[in-house]
Amino acid sequence: MQVSNSEITQEMFEHVGKNVSQMEAIARPSLTYWQDAWRRLKQNKVAMLGLIIIILYTILALVGPYMTPYDYRTTNTDEIDQPPSAKHWFGTDTLGRDLWARTWMGARVSLAIGFLSAVLNAFIGVIIGGISGYFGGKVDMIIMRAIDILYAIPYMIIVILMMVVLGQGIMPLVVAMIAVGWLGMARLVRGQILQLKEQEFVLAAKVLGASHSRIIFKHLIPNALGVILVNLTMSVPSAIFTEAFLSFIGLGVVPPQSSWGQLAYYGIQSFRVRPYQLFIPAFFISTTMLSLNLLGDGLRDALDPRLRS
Amino acid sequence: MGRYVLNRLIVSLITAWVLVTIVFFLVRLLPGDPFLSEKITPEIRANMMKYYGLDKPLHIQYVTYLKNLLKGDFGYSLRYKNRTVNEVISQAFPYSADLGIRAVILATTAGIILGIIAALNRNKGWDYLSMFIAIVGVSVPSFVIGPILQYVFATKLNLLPVSQWKSFAHTIMPTFALSLSSLALVARLMRASMLDVVNQDYIKTAKSKGLSPFQIIWKHQIRNAILPVITVLGPVTATLLTGTFVVEQIFAIPGLGKFYVLGIQNLDYSLVLGMTTFYGLFLIAANFVVDIIYGLVDPRIRIAR
Numbered sequence: 001m002q003v004s005n006s007e008i009t010q011e012m013f014e015h016v017g018k019n020v021s022q023m024e025a026i027a028r029p030s031l032t033y034w035q036d037a038w039r040r041l042k043q044n045k046v047a048m049l050g051l052i053i054i055i056l057y058t059i060l061a062l063v064g065p066y067m068t069p070y071d072y073r074t075t076n077t078d079e080i081d082q083p084p085s086a087k088h089w090f091g092t093d094t095l096g097r098d099l100w101a102r103t104w105m106g107a108r109v110s111l112a113i114g115f116l117s118a119v120l121n122a123f124i125g126v127i128i129g130g131i132s133g134y135f136g137g138k139v140d141m142i143i144m145r146a147i148d149i150l151y152a153i154p155y156m157i158i159v160i161l162m163m164v165v166l167g168q169g170i171m172p173l174v175v176a177m178i179a180v181g182w183l184g185m186a187r188l189v190r191g192q193i194l195q196l197k198e199q200e201f202v203l204a205a206k207v208l209g210a211s212h213s214r215i216i217f218k219h220l221i222p223n224a225l226g227v228i229l230v231n232l233t234m235s236v237p238s239a240i241f242t243e244a245f246l247s248f249i250g251l252g253v254v255p256p257q258s259s260w261g262q263l264a265y266y267g268i269q270s271f272r273v274r275p276y277q278l279f280i281p282a283f284f285i286s287t288t289m290l291s292l293n294l295l296g297d298g299l300r301d302a303l304d305p306r307l308r309s
Numbered sequence: 310m311g312r313y314v315l316n317r318l319i320v321s322l323i324t325a326w327v328l329v330t331i332v333f334f335l336v337r338l339l340p341g342d343p344f345l346s347e348k349i350t351p352e353i354r355a356n357m358m359k360y361y362g363l364d365k366p367l368h369i370q371y372v373t374y375l376k377n378l379l380k381g382d383f384g385y386s387l388r389y390k391n392r393t394v395n396e397v398i399s400q401a402f403p404y405s406a407d408l409g410i411r412a413v414i415l416a417t418t419a420g421i422i423l424g425i426i427a428a429l430n431r432n433k434g435w436d437y438l439s440m441f442i443a444i445v446g447v448s449v450p451s452f453v454i455g456p457i458l459q460y461v462f463a464t465k466l467n468l469l470p471v472s473q474w475k476s477f478a479h480t481i482m483p484t485f486a487l488s489l490s491s492l493a494l495v496a497r498l499m500r501a502s503m504l505d506v507v508n509q510d511y512i513k514t515a516k517s518k519g520l521s522p523f524q525i526i527w528k529h530q531i532r533n534a535i536l537p538v539i540t541v542l543g544p545v546t547a548t549l550l551t552g553t554f555v556v557e558q559i560f561a562i563p564g565l566g567k568f569y570v571l572g573i574q575n576l577d578y579s580l581v582l583g584m585t586t587f588y589g590l591f592l593i594a595a596n597f598v599v600d601i602i603y604g605l606v607d608p609r610i611r612i613a614r
Contacts, residue, residue, distance in 0.1 A: 148320065149320070149323055149324050149327050150327070152320065152321070152324040152593060152596060153324060153327065153328050153589060153593065154547040154551060154588075154589060154592045154593075155547075156547070156548075156551040157328070157551070157585055157588060157589040157592065158331075160581075160585055161331065161332060161335055161582070161585055162335075164335070164573070164578060164581050164582065164585075165335045237447075237448075241450055244450060244452065245450075245452075245552075245554075245555060248452055248554070248555045248558055249554050249555070249558070249566065249569050249570050249573065250569075250570045250573040250574055251573060264452060264453065265452075268452070268456055268558075268559060271456050271459075271460070272459070272460065272464055272471075275460060278453075278456055282449075282452075282453040282456075285450065285453065286448045286449045286450070286453060287448070289447065289448040289449075289450075290444065290447070290448030293447050293448060
């Protein structure tokens with residue numbers, strides 16, 4: 001049957017009504033920025049491998065020393081320089097101390113120094129960089145000139161000087177590393193804040209009467225958090241390396257306490273005869289640094305909103 | 310250019326002043342006042358008194374300290390009564406500097422060449438080789454690479470001498486161990502920079518003018534791509550020159566690293582601080598030179614500042 005346009009009548013239509021609940025239903029689960037980033041990170045096999053290795057080492061650092069009956073401090077003159085065996089899984093050192101226990105006690109120290117100094121550096125850097133970038137003008141100029149000058153003094157020189165004065169141990173190491181370690185983060189955060197503060201959502205917050213601290217800590221820093229997190233991840237391996245470097249020139253942690261850097265240092269003394277004493281700590285230092293770098297790369301890709309489709 | 314050099318010079322001088330001021334106050338914070346220790350002989354104490362003017366008020370001590378530094382005098386040893394920091398430096402620094410400079414040259418030239426080759430052969434064998442070196446470079450520290458090289462090339466294959474610093478053959482392994490991480494950094498930067506430049510309009514123009522691929526790569530691509538790499542030369546130099554301390558330990562090279570470790574073990578604060586001050590000032594000067602080179606190579610830098 002042919003119907004011409006003029007013949008369309010109202011009876012041909014049916015009122016279906018409005019189902020409000022269906023309209024508001026969410027078809028797909030909505031993802032926050034962090035859920036989305038996590039989803040993308042999970043797809044990155046290499047970065048996930050890095051994350052798994054770091055978690056594994058952290059767990060072993062916590063439980064490892066209790067997996068053998070030997071204490072990491074107890075010397076035993078009957079069992080010096082034993083190669084790895086069923087009894088001593090990683091062998092023993094020149095004083096007969098069990099290297100499995102020492103390796104994982106050392107992991108505690110190395111990882112703690114790495115993460116603690118990275119987090120504290122990030123904390124200080126975010127506050128100073130945030131203030132500098134947000135207020136601009138004279139405050140910014142003074143802070144940035146000071147940072148430029150401190151930045152020009154080689155990092156290792158400052159750390160060595162601080163260690164000479166503070167003495168050896170874990171806390172002096174962390175203090176020495178955060179003395180100038182925050183400079184890079186402060187510069188980075190300042191750059192981010194300078195970009196972000198010109199955007200409309202900051203203007204909107206200002207118009208609504210938000211205070212300076214609210215704008216900085218609730219609006220600007222959360223938006224820069226991706227970049228901060230990537231930088232933080234990347235600075236952990238360099239802190240672990242710094243600790244090892246200092247152990248090499250005699251400024252690290254003091255025996256009987258152990259760290260990976262210190263184990264490697266003592267491993268080198270007898271390395272040509274007993275290579276395992278060096279290769280075991282060297283393996284863990286290298287794989288940790290590699291894993292953290294891969295994880296950092298993965299995080300950068302996962303957190304970059306420009307890659308969002 | 311003159312203004313740019315002056316500007317950088319002033320910044321370097323302020324930096325140097327901040328460094329020596331920090332050192333001065335750190336000396337006063339030293340635990341247990343080493344100048345009053347019983348182990349110090351009267352001669353050394355007299356040396357100290359004269360050198361630091363310890364009986365005078367703090368601001369005069371500060372002026373004395375600065376004057377000594379300006380004369381190029383870095384202080385005394387607390388341990389040996391006739392040894393000065395200057396003697397230690399003149400005896401040991403040539404070795405450290407030799408090793409450091411070799412490493413800087415190897416890291417930059419080999420890094421740049423590897424980066425160029427990798428970028429030109431993207432996703433082929435050479436590129437994967439450079440990626441592999443980059444991964445090893447970031448994750449394996451010099452104090453691990455050094456012993457591995459010793460084990461393979463000296464102990465097992467007997468190709469190179471195990472340690473010490475006597476002939477060119479002795480320098481190969483320490484230089485390579487020290488420079489690998491910086492070499493990897495430079496190669497990665499150079500590769501990224503080369504790939505960035507390829508997409509620029511002036512490369513398209515050069516192609517449409519009918520220039521040969523060699524001319525495009527040599528005259529247009531590499532010249533522009535090398536600029537970002539020069540910016541990292543300052544930090545790379547600092548890393549390599551301080552890195553010598555560790556490599557010297559491994560290869561038994563009689564450089565400053567040896568005296569550093571000895572000084573720290575002997576609690577010879579004065580020697581350690583003197584050497585650190587010297588090293589810091591040297592590196593600040595090196596950074597200044599790198600800044601000037603960068604200004605010469607890239608005119609945009611000296612105008613922007």
